Amino acid sequence: LLAFGDKALGFGGRVWRIGADDPRRAVHGLKVGLALAMVSVFYYTRPLYDGVGGAAMWALLTVVVVFEYTVGGCVYKGFNRAIATASAAVIALGVHWIASKSGDKFEPFIRSGSVFLLAAMATFSRFIPTVKARFDYGVTIFILTYSLVAVSGYRVGALVALAQQRVCTISIGVSICFAICVLICPVWAGQELHRATARNMESLAGALEAIVEGYFLADAAEEEASGDKRPSSSNATEGYRCVLNSKASEDSQANLARWEPPHGSFGFRHPYGQYRNVGAAMRHCAYCVEALAGCARSAEAQPAAPHGGHSRRHLAGACTRVAALCARVLREASASVTSMTASGILDFAVADMNAAVQDLRDDLRALPSGLLLAGAGSAASTALLVDAAQLFTVTSLLIEVSARVEGVV
C-alpha cells in the first residue's frame, strides 16, 4: 500500500510538473470547461432552448470536438466542420429529392448506394496529401453529415428543418469556441512555430560550442587527470536532439498557422512555408552535429596517444574559434528571427565564420606530417576537424537560408 502511495505521489508530481512547465496547458483545460459550461447554460435558458429545439445537443458536440489547443487548430476544425456540414447537407437534399421521385421500391437502394459511393470516394480522398494536410477533419464530417441526413431523411421527413437546426446549433458552438479561444490567453500556432525555430537555433549553437569545447577540454583534463568539468556541459550537448525529430510538429504547426487570422506582428500572408525550409536546413545541420558528437564520443573512449596531444593542441585554437563563430552566427540568426528584422551583423558574422573555416583548413594542411601518423588519437582529431569543416559548410548553407527568410519576413 505504501508503494502504491509512493507511485501515486510520483505520478501526481509528474502531472504537476506538466502543468507547471507550461501553465497555458492548465489554462486550456479551464477554457474547455468554460466553453462547455456556457453551452450548457444556453441549454437551460428556456427561450433560447425553444428556439433551436432538442438539437442543442449539436452545439455541445461541436464545442467538444472543435476546441483545440492552438487558435489555428480551432479555426481549422471550425471552418472544416461548417463547410463540410453545409456542403454535405446540400448534396444530401439533392439526393433526397431524386430518391423521393423514384418510387418506394428504389428509394432505399438509391440512398444506401449514394452513401456507399460518396463515403468510399471521400475516404479515398484523404490519402491525397493536400486534402490530408488541410481538410482531413472536414472529410470525416462530410461523410458523417451526409450519411446522417441521407439515411434519416427516410424516416424523419422534415429534412430542411433538421438541416437548418444543425447549421444553427453548429454555428453557435463554433462561435463560442472562437470567442473563448481567441479572447482568453490565446495560443497561436504561428507564434509557437516562430519561438520553436528561434529556440532550436539557440540550442544548436549551444550544442555545437559545448561539444567542440568539451572535446578539447576533456583532452586537457585527461592530461591533468581530472575529469570534473565534463558532466556540467551535458545539458547543452543534448539540446540539439530535439531538433533532429522536429519535422512532424513543425509541419503540423505550419499547416495550422495558415488558418490563423492576422495577429500581433504576424501579417495576413505571413510566409509560414519559410519556417519549414529553415527547419529543414536546421535538421540538416543537426545531423552533422550528431555525427560530430558521435566522433567526439568515440575519440574520448580511445586512450589518447602520447603524440596525439600535440596535434590537438595545435588545432584546438582554430577549431574552437570556428565553433564559437559558428555559434555566434546561429545566435545572430536566432535573434534576427525573433525580432523579425534582417540584421546587418549577420552578414559580417557569416564572413567571419568563413574566414575562420579557411584558417582552419590552412592549419590542417600545414600540420606537421609526423604528428598525423602518430596514432589513433591524432586520426580521430583530424576526423573531428574535417568533420567540423564539413559542418561549417552546412551551417553557412543554413545561414543563407535564414538570411533569405529575413528578406521575406
Next chain:
Amino acid sequence: LLAFGDKALGFGGRVWRIGADDPRRAVHGLKVGLALAMVSVFYYTRPLYDGVGGAAMWALLTVVVVFEYTVGGCVYKGFNRAIATASAAVIALGVHWIASKSGDKFEPFIRSGSVFLLAAMATFSRFIPTVKARFDYGVTIFILTYSLVAVSGYRVGALVALAQQRVCTISIGVSICFAICVLICPVWAGQELHRATARNMESLAGALEAIVEGYFLADAAEEEASGDKRPSSSNATEGYRCVLNSKASEDSQANLARWEPPHGSFGFRHPYGQYRNVGAAMRHCAYCVEALAGCARSAEAQPAAPHGGHSRRHLAGACTRVAALCARVLREASASVTSMTASGILDFAVADMNAAVQDLRDDLRALPSGLLLAGAGSAASTALLVDAAQLFTVTSLLIEVSARVEGVV
C-alpha cells in the same frame, strides 16, 4: 479552359497514382462505404429499427468516426469509445442522482459545475504523455458523453433508457467496424511497422554502398573525364532520406500495433517496443550516412588535387570493402527481421565487418604522410574515410541492437 483541363488531368493522374501505388487505399475507401451501407440497411429494416429507436443515428456516427486504415487504429478507437462512453455514462448517472436530490435551485449549478470541472480535468490529462499515446480519443469521447448525458438529463428524464440505447447502438457500430476491418483485406499496423523496418534497413544498406562507390567512381570517372554513371545511382543514394524522419510514423504505428489481436506470426505480446529501439538505432545510423553523403558531395565539388588521386586509390579498395560488408550486415539483419529468426550468418558478417574496419584503420595509419599533405582533395578523402570508420562503429552498434531484437522475437 484548356489549361484548366490539363490541370484537372494532371490532378487525376496524381490521384490515380496514389491508388495504384497502394491498392489497399482504394480498398479502404470501399470498406468504409460498405460499413456505412450495412448500417443504413440496418436502419431500413423495420424490426431492428424499432428495437433501438431513433438512436440508430449513433451507430452511423460510430462507424464514421471509428473506422481507421489499420486494424490497430480501429481497435484503439473502438475500445476507447466503448470504455469512455460507459464510464462517462456511469459517472453522469451518479451526478444526476445527486443533482436530483439537491432541489430545483441548485440543480443547474451542480450540472454545469460538474461539466466544467470534469471537462477541464480531462482536457488537461491529455497533456500527460501516456494518456496522449493510448487514450487521447477516449478522453474526447468521455467529455462528449458526460456533457451530453449530464446536460440533457435535465430535460429528457429517461436517462437510463437513453444510456442503454447509446451503448447498444455503439456496440452495433463498433462490431460492424471490427468485422469489416478484420475480415476484408486487413491492414495490420504491426505488419506495416515490420515491413517498414526491414525496408528501411535495405535502403540504408543500398544508400551506404551507392554513396561510397559513387564517390570513388566519380573520382575514377573524373580522371577519365566521363561522368555517365553518376545519375544512375541517385535513386539509391536518396533512399535513406525516409529513414531520417521516420520517428513520428514509427511511434504511432507501434502504439496502434499494441492494440491488435494476435495474427499470423505476430503473437500476443509481440515486442513492438523493440521496433522503436531498432528504428532509433537506424536513425542514428542514417544521420551518419547523411553526414557522409554531404562530405562526398562537397569533395566532388572541389577539383581533385593531382596528388590526391593516389591516396584515394590507395584507400579505395579497403573503403569500398568496408562499405560492402557493412551493407551486407544490414541486408542480413533485414532478412532476419523479415523471417523473424536469429541468423547465425549475422554474427559472422559483423565479425567480417569489424575486421575490415580494422584493416581500414591500419591502411589509414600506414598512408604515406607526403600524400596527406598534398592538398584539399586528399584531406577530403581522409575525412571521408575517418567519417566512414565512425559510421561503421555506429553501424555495429545498430547491428548489436538488431541482433538483440532477434533474440526477443
